[in-house]
Amino acid sequence: MISQEAKGFLYLIVGIVLWSTAEVVIRSVNDVVSPIFLAWFRFALGSLVLMALLPMELKRRQLKLNGKILLHAAWMAVLGIFLCGITLQLALVHAGAGVVATTYGAAPIMVFVFSRILLGDPMTWPRFLGVVCGFAGICVLALSEESVTFSLLGFGYILFNITCFALFTVFIKKYAGPFGGLPITALCFVFGSLYMMPFMFWEGQTELLTSWTAFREVAIPIIYLAIGTTGFAYLFYFMGLEKVDATQAISVILLKPPLATFLAWATLGEPVTWNLVFAMVLILGGLYLVNLMNRLRLGRALARA
Numbered sequence: 001m002i003s004q005e006a007k008g009f010l011y012l013i014v015g016i017v018l019w020s021t022a023e024v025v026i027r028s029v030n031d032v033v034s035p036i037f038l039a040w041f042r043f044a045l046g047s048l049v050l051m052a053l054l055p056m057e058l059k060r061r062q063l064k065l066n067g068k069i070l071l072h073a074a075w076m077a078v079l080g081i082f083l084c085g086i087t088l089q090l091a092l093v094h095a096g097a098g099v100v101a102t103t104y105g106a107a108p109i110m111v112f113v114f115s116r117i118l119l120g121d122p123m124t125w126p127r128f129l130g131v132v133c134g135f136a137g138i139c140v141l142a143l144s145e146e147s148v149t150f151s152l153l154g155f156g157y158i159l160f161n162i163t164c165f166a167l168f169t170v171f172i173k174k175y176a177g178p179f180g181g182l183p184i185t186a187l188c189f190v191f192g193s194l195y196m197m198p199f200m201f202w203e204g205q206t207e208l209l210t211s212w213t214a215f216r217e218v219a220i221p222i223i224y225l226a227i228g229t230t231g232f233a234y235l236f237y238f239m240g241l242e243k244v245d246a247t248q249a250i251s252v253i254l255l256k257p258p259l260a261t262f263l264a265w266a267t268l269g270e271p272v273t274w275n276l277v278f279a280m281v282l283i284l285g286g287l288y289l290v291n292l293m294n295r296l297r298l299g300r301a302l303a304r305a
Contacts, residue, residue, distance in 0.1 A: 008243025013255065015236035020259040022229035023097035024267055025221050026089065032218050034205040035089030040196040041208075041222055043081055046231030047189035050182060057182045065183075072175045073187035080168030081192020086199075087161040094154025096270045101260030103141060103158045105283045109134035110166035112290050118170050126289045134286030141279035149270050172238060180242040185234050257284065 002010075026038065033041075058064065091100050109131050115121040138159070144150045176184040200206075208215045257280050264270040 004243045008240040011236045011240035015233045016255050018229050018233035020256050023092055023100050023260050024263045025225055026092045027097050027268055029218050029221050030093055034203055035093055036086055036199050036203045037205045039085035039089045040193060040200040042226045042230040043085055043189050044193040045226035047193050049227055049231045050186035050189055053182060054186045063178055069179045073184055074191050076168060076171050077188040077191035079164045081188050082195040083164045084161055087157045091154045091157035091161060094151045096149025097264035098261035098270050098276055099150050100158050102257040102276055102280045104162055105257035106134050106138055107162040107166050108287050110162055111169050114166050114170045118174060130286040130289030134283050137279040137282030141275055144275040181239040182235055185238045
């Protein structure tokens, strides 16, 4: 019998692997699809998929939606969907997939800082050194030279993005309660896509909604982004988050930087610079230290599976 903790880590791994393909696919359609439209489409279609599953999930859990959870979803969606969705797209316009994914690897460090403040996670010397090491990696990456795959503007977007996502992760753990996983994810997707809609129409790229010829050219990648790297990735991530603590959950993003960087090099030909490699080593080393005790817990959970 697989333990609940082991199931949580398996869900997280599936979610992160799906997420790791997002940067590469987004970069491949950046010249055709505008950032805000792509962010809106991903979460709008993803919300339809998750909302179709929501009634069955609520029945299984014997829950009913109430004003409190709707209010929490409405304000958390500003951070985790609206701001995260748009700034990720903008970051990938101005920086390469490898740079974005490597910086995203520092999200666990941000989560630990906010978990320490909001959830009372204990501080230890390894965790403190891990935070220092992770932020050193961010500084190294910031020293990269301007190129077609790096700009300080894009770097700034992704730093803002991971801050919002880290807060979103901690708030989900703090406020979602029994609605964690699919229910809160589906609700946040709905609110987030509604918030994006006016900006999408203001941006003016609505021909993809009215012309099948225009949409057909990018249908496969953006539908995959909406369902695979958005709907199911978020779903698996927060299903896993239900079963493990916030710092453990985000630690699985250790997989994301090397995997996404490899995919960017293999499929898009993005260069792997010394700044990128050194920053990745520092960030992953920081994550190792931040989650040193959690590795031992994971080993015990898998051993009981």
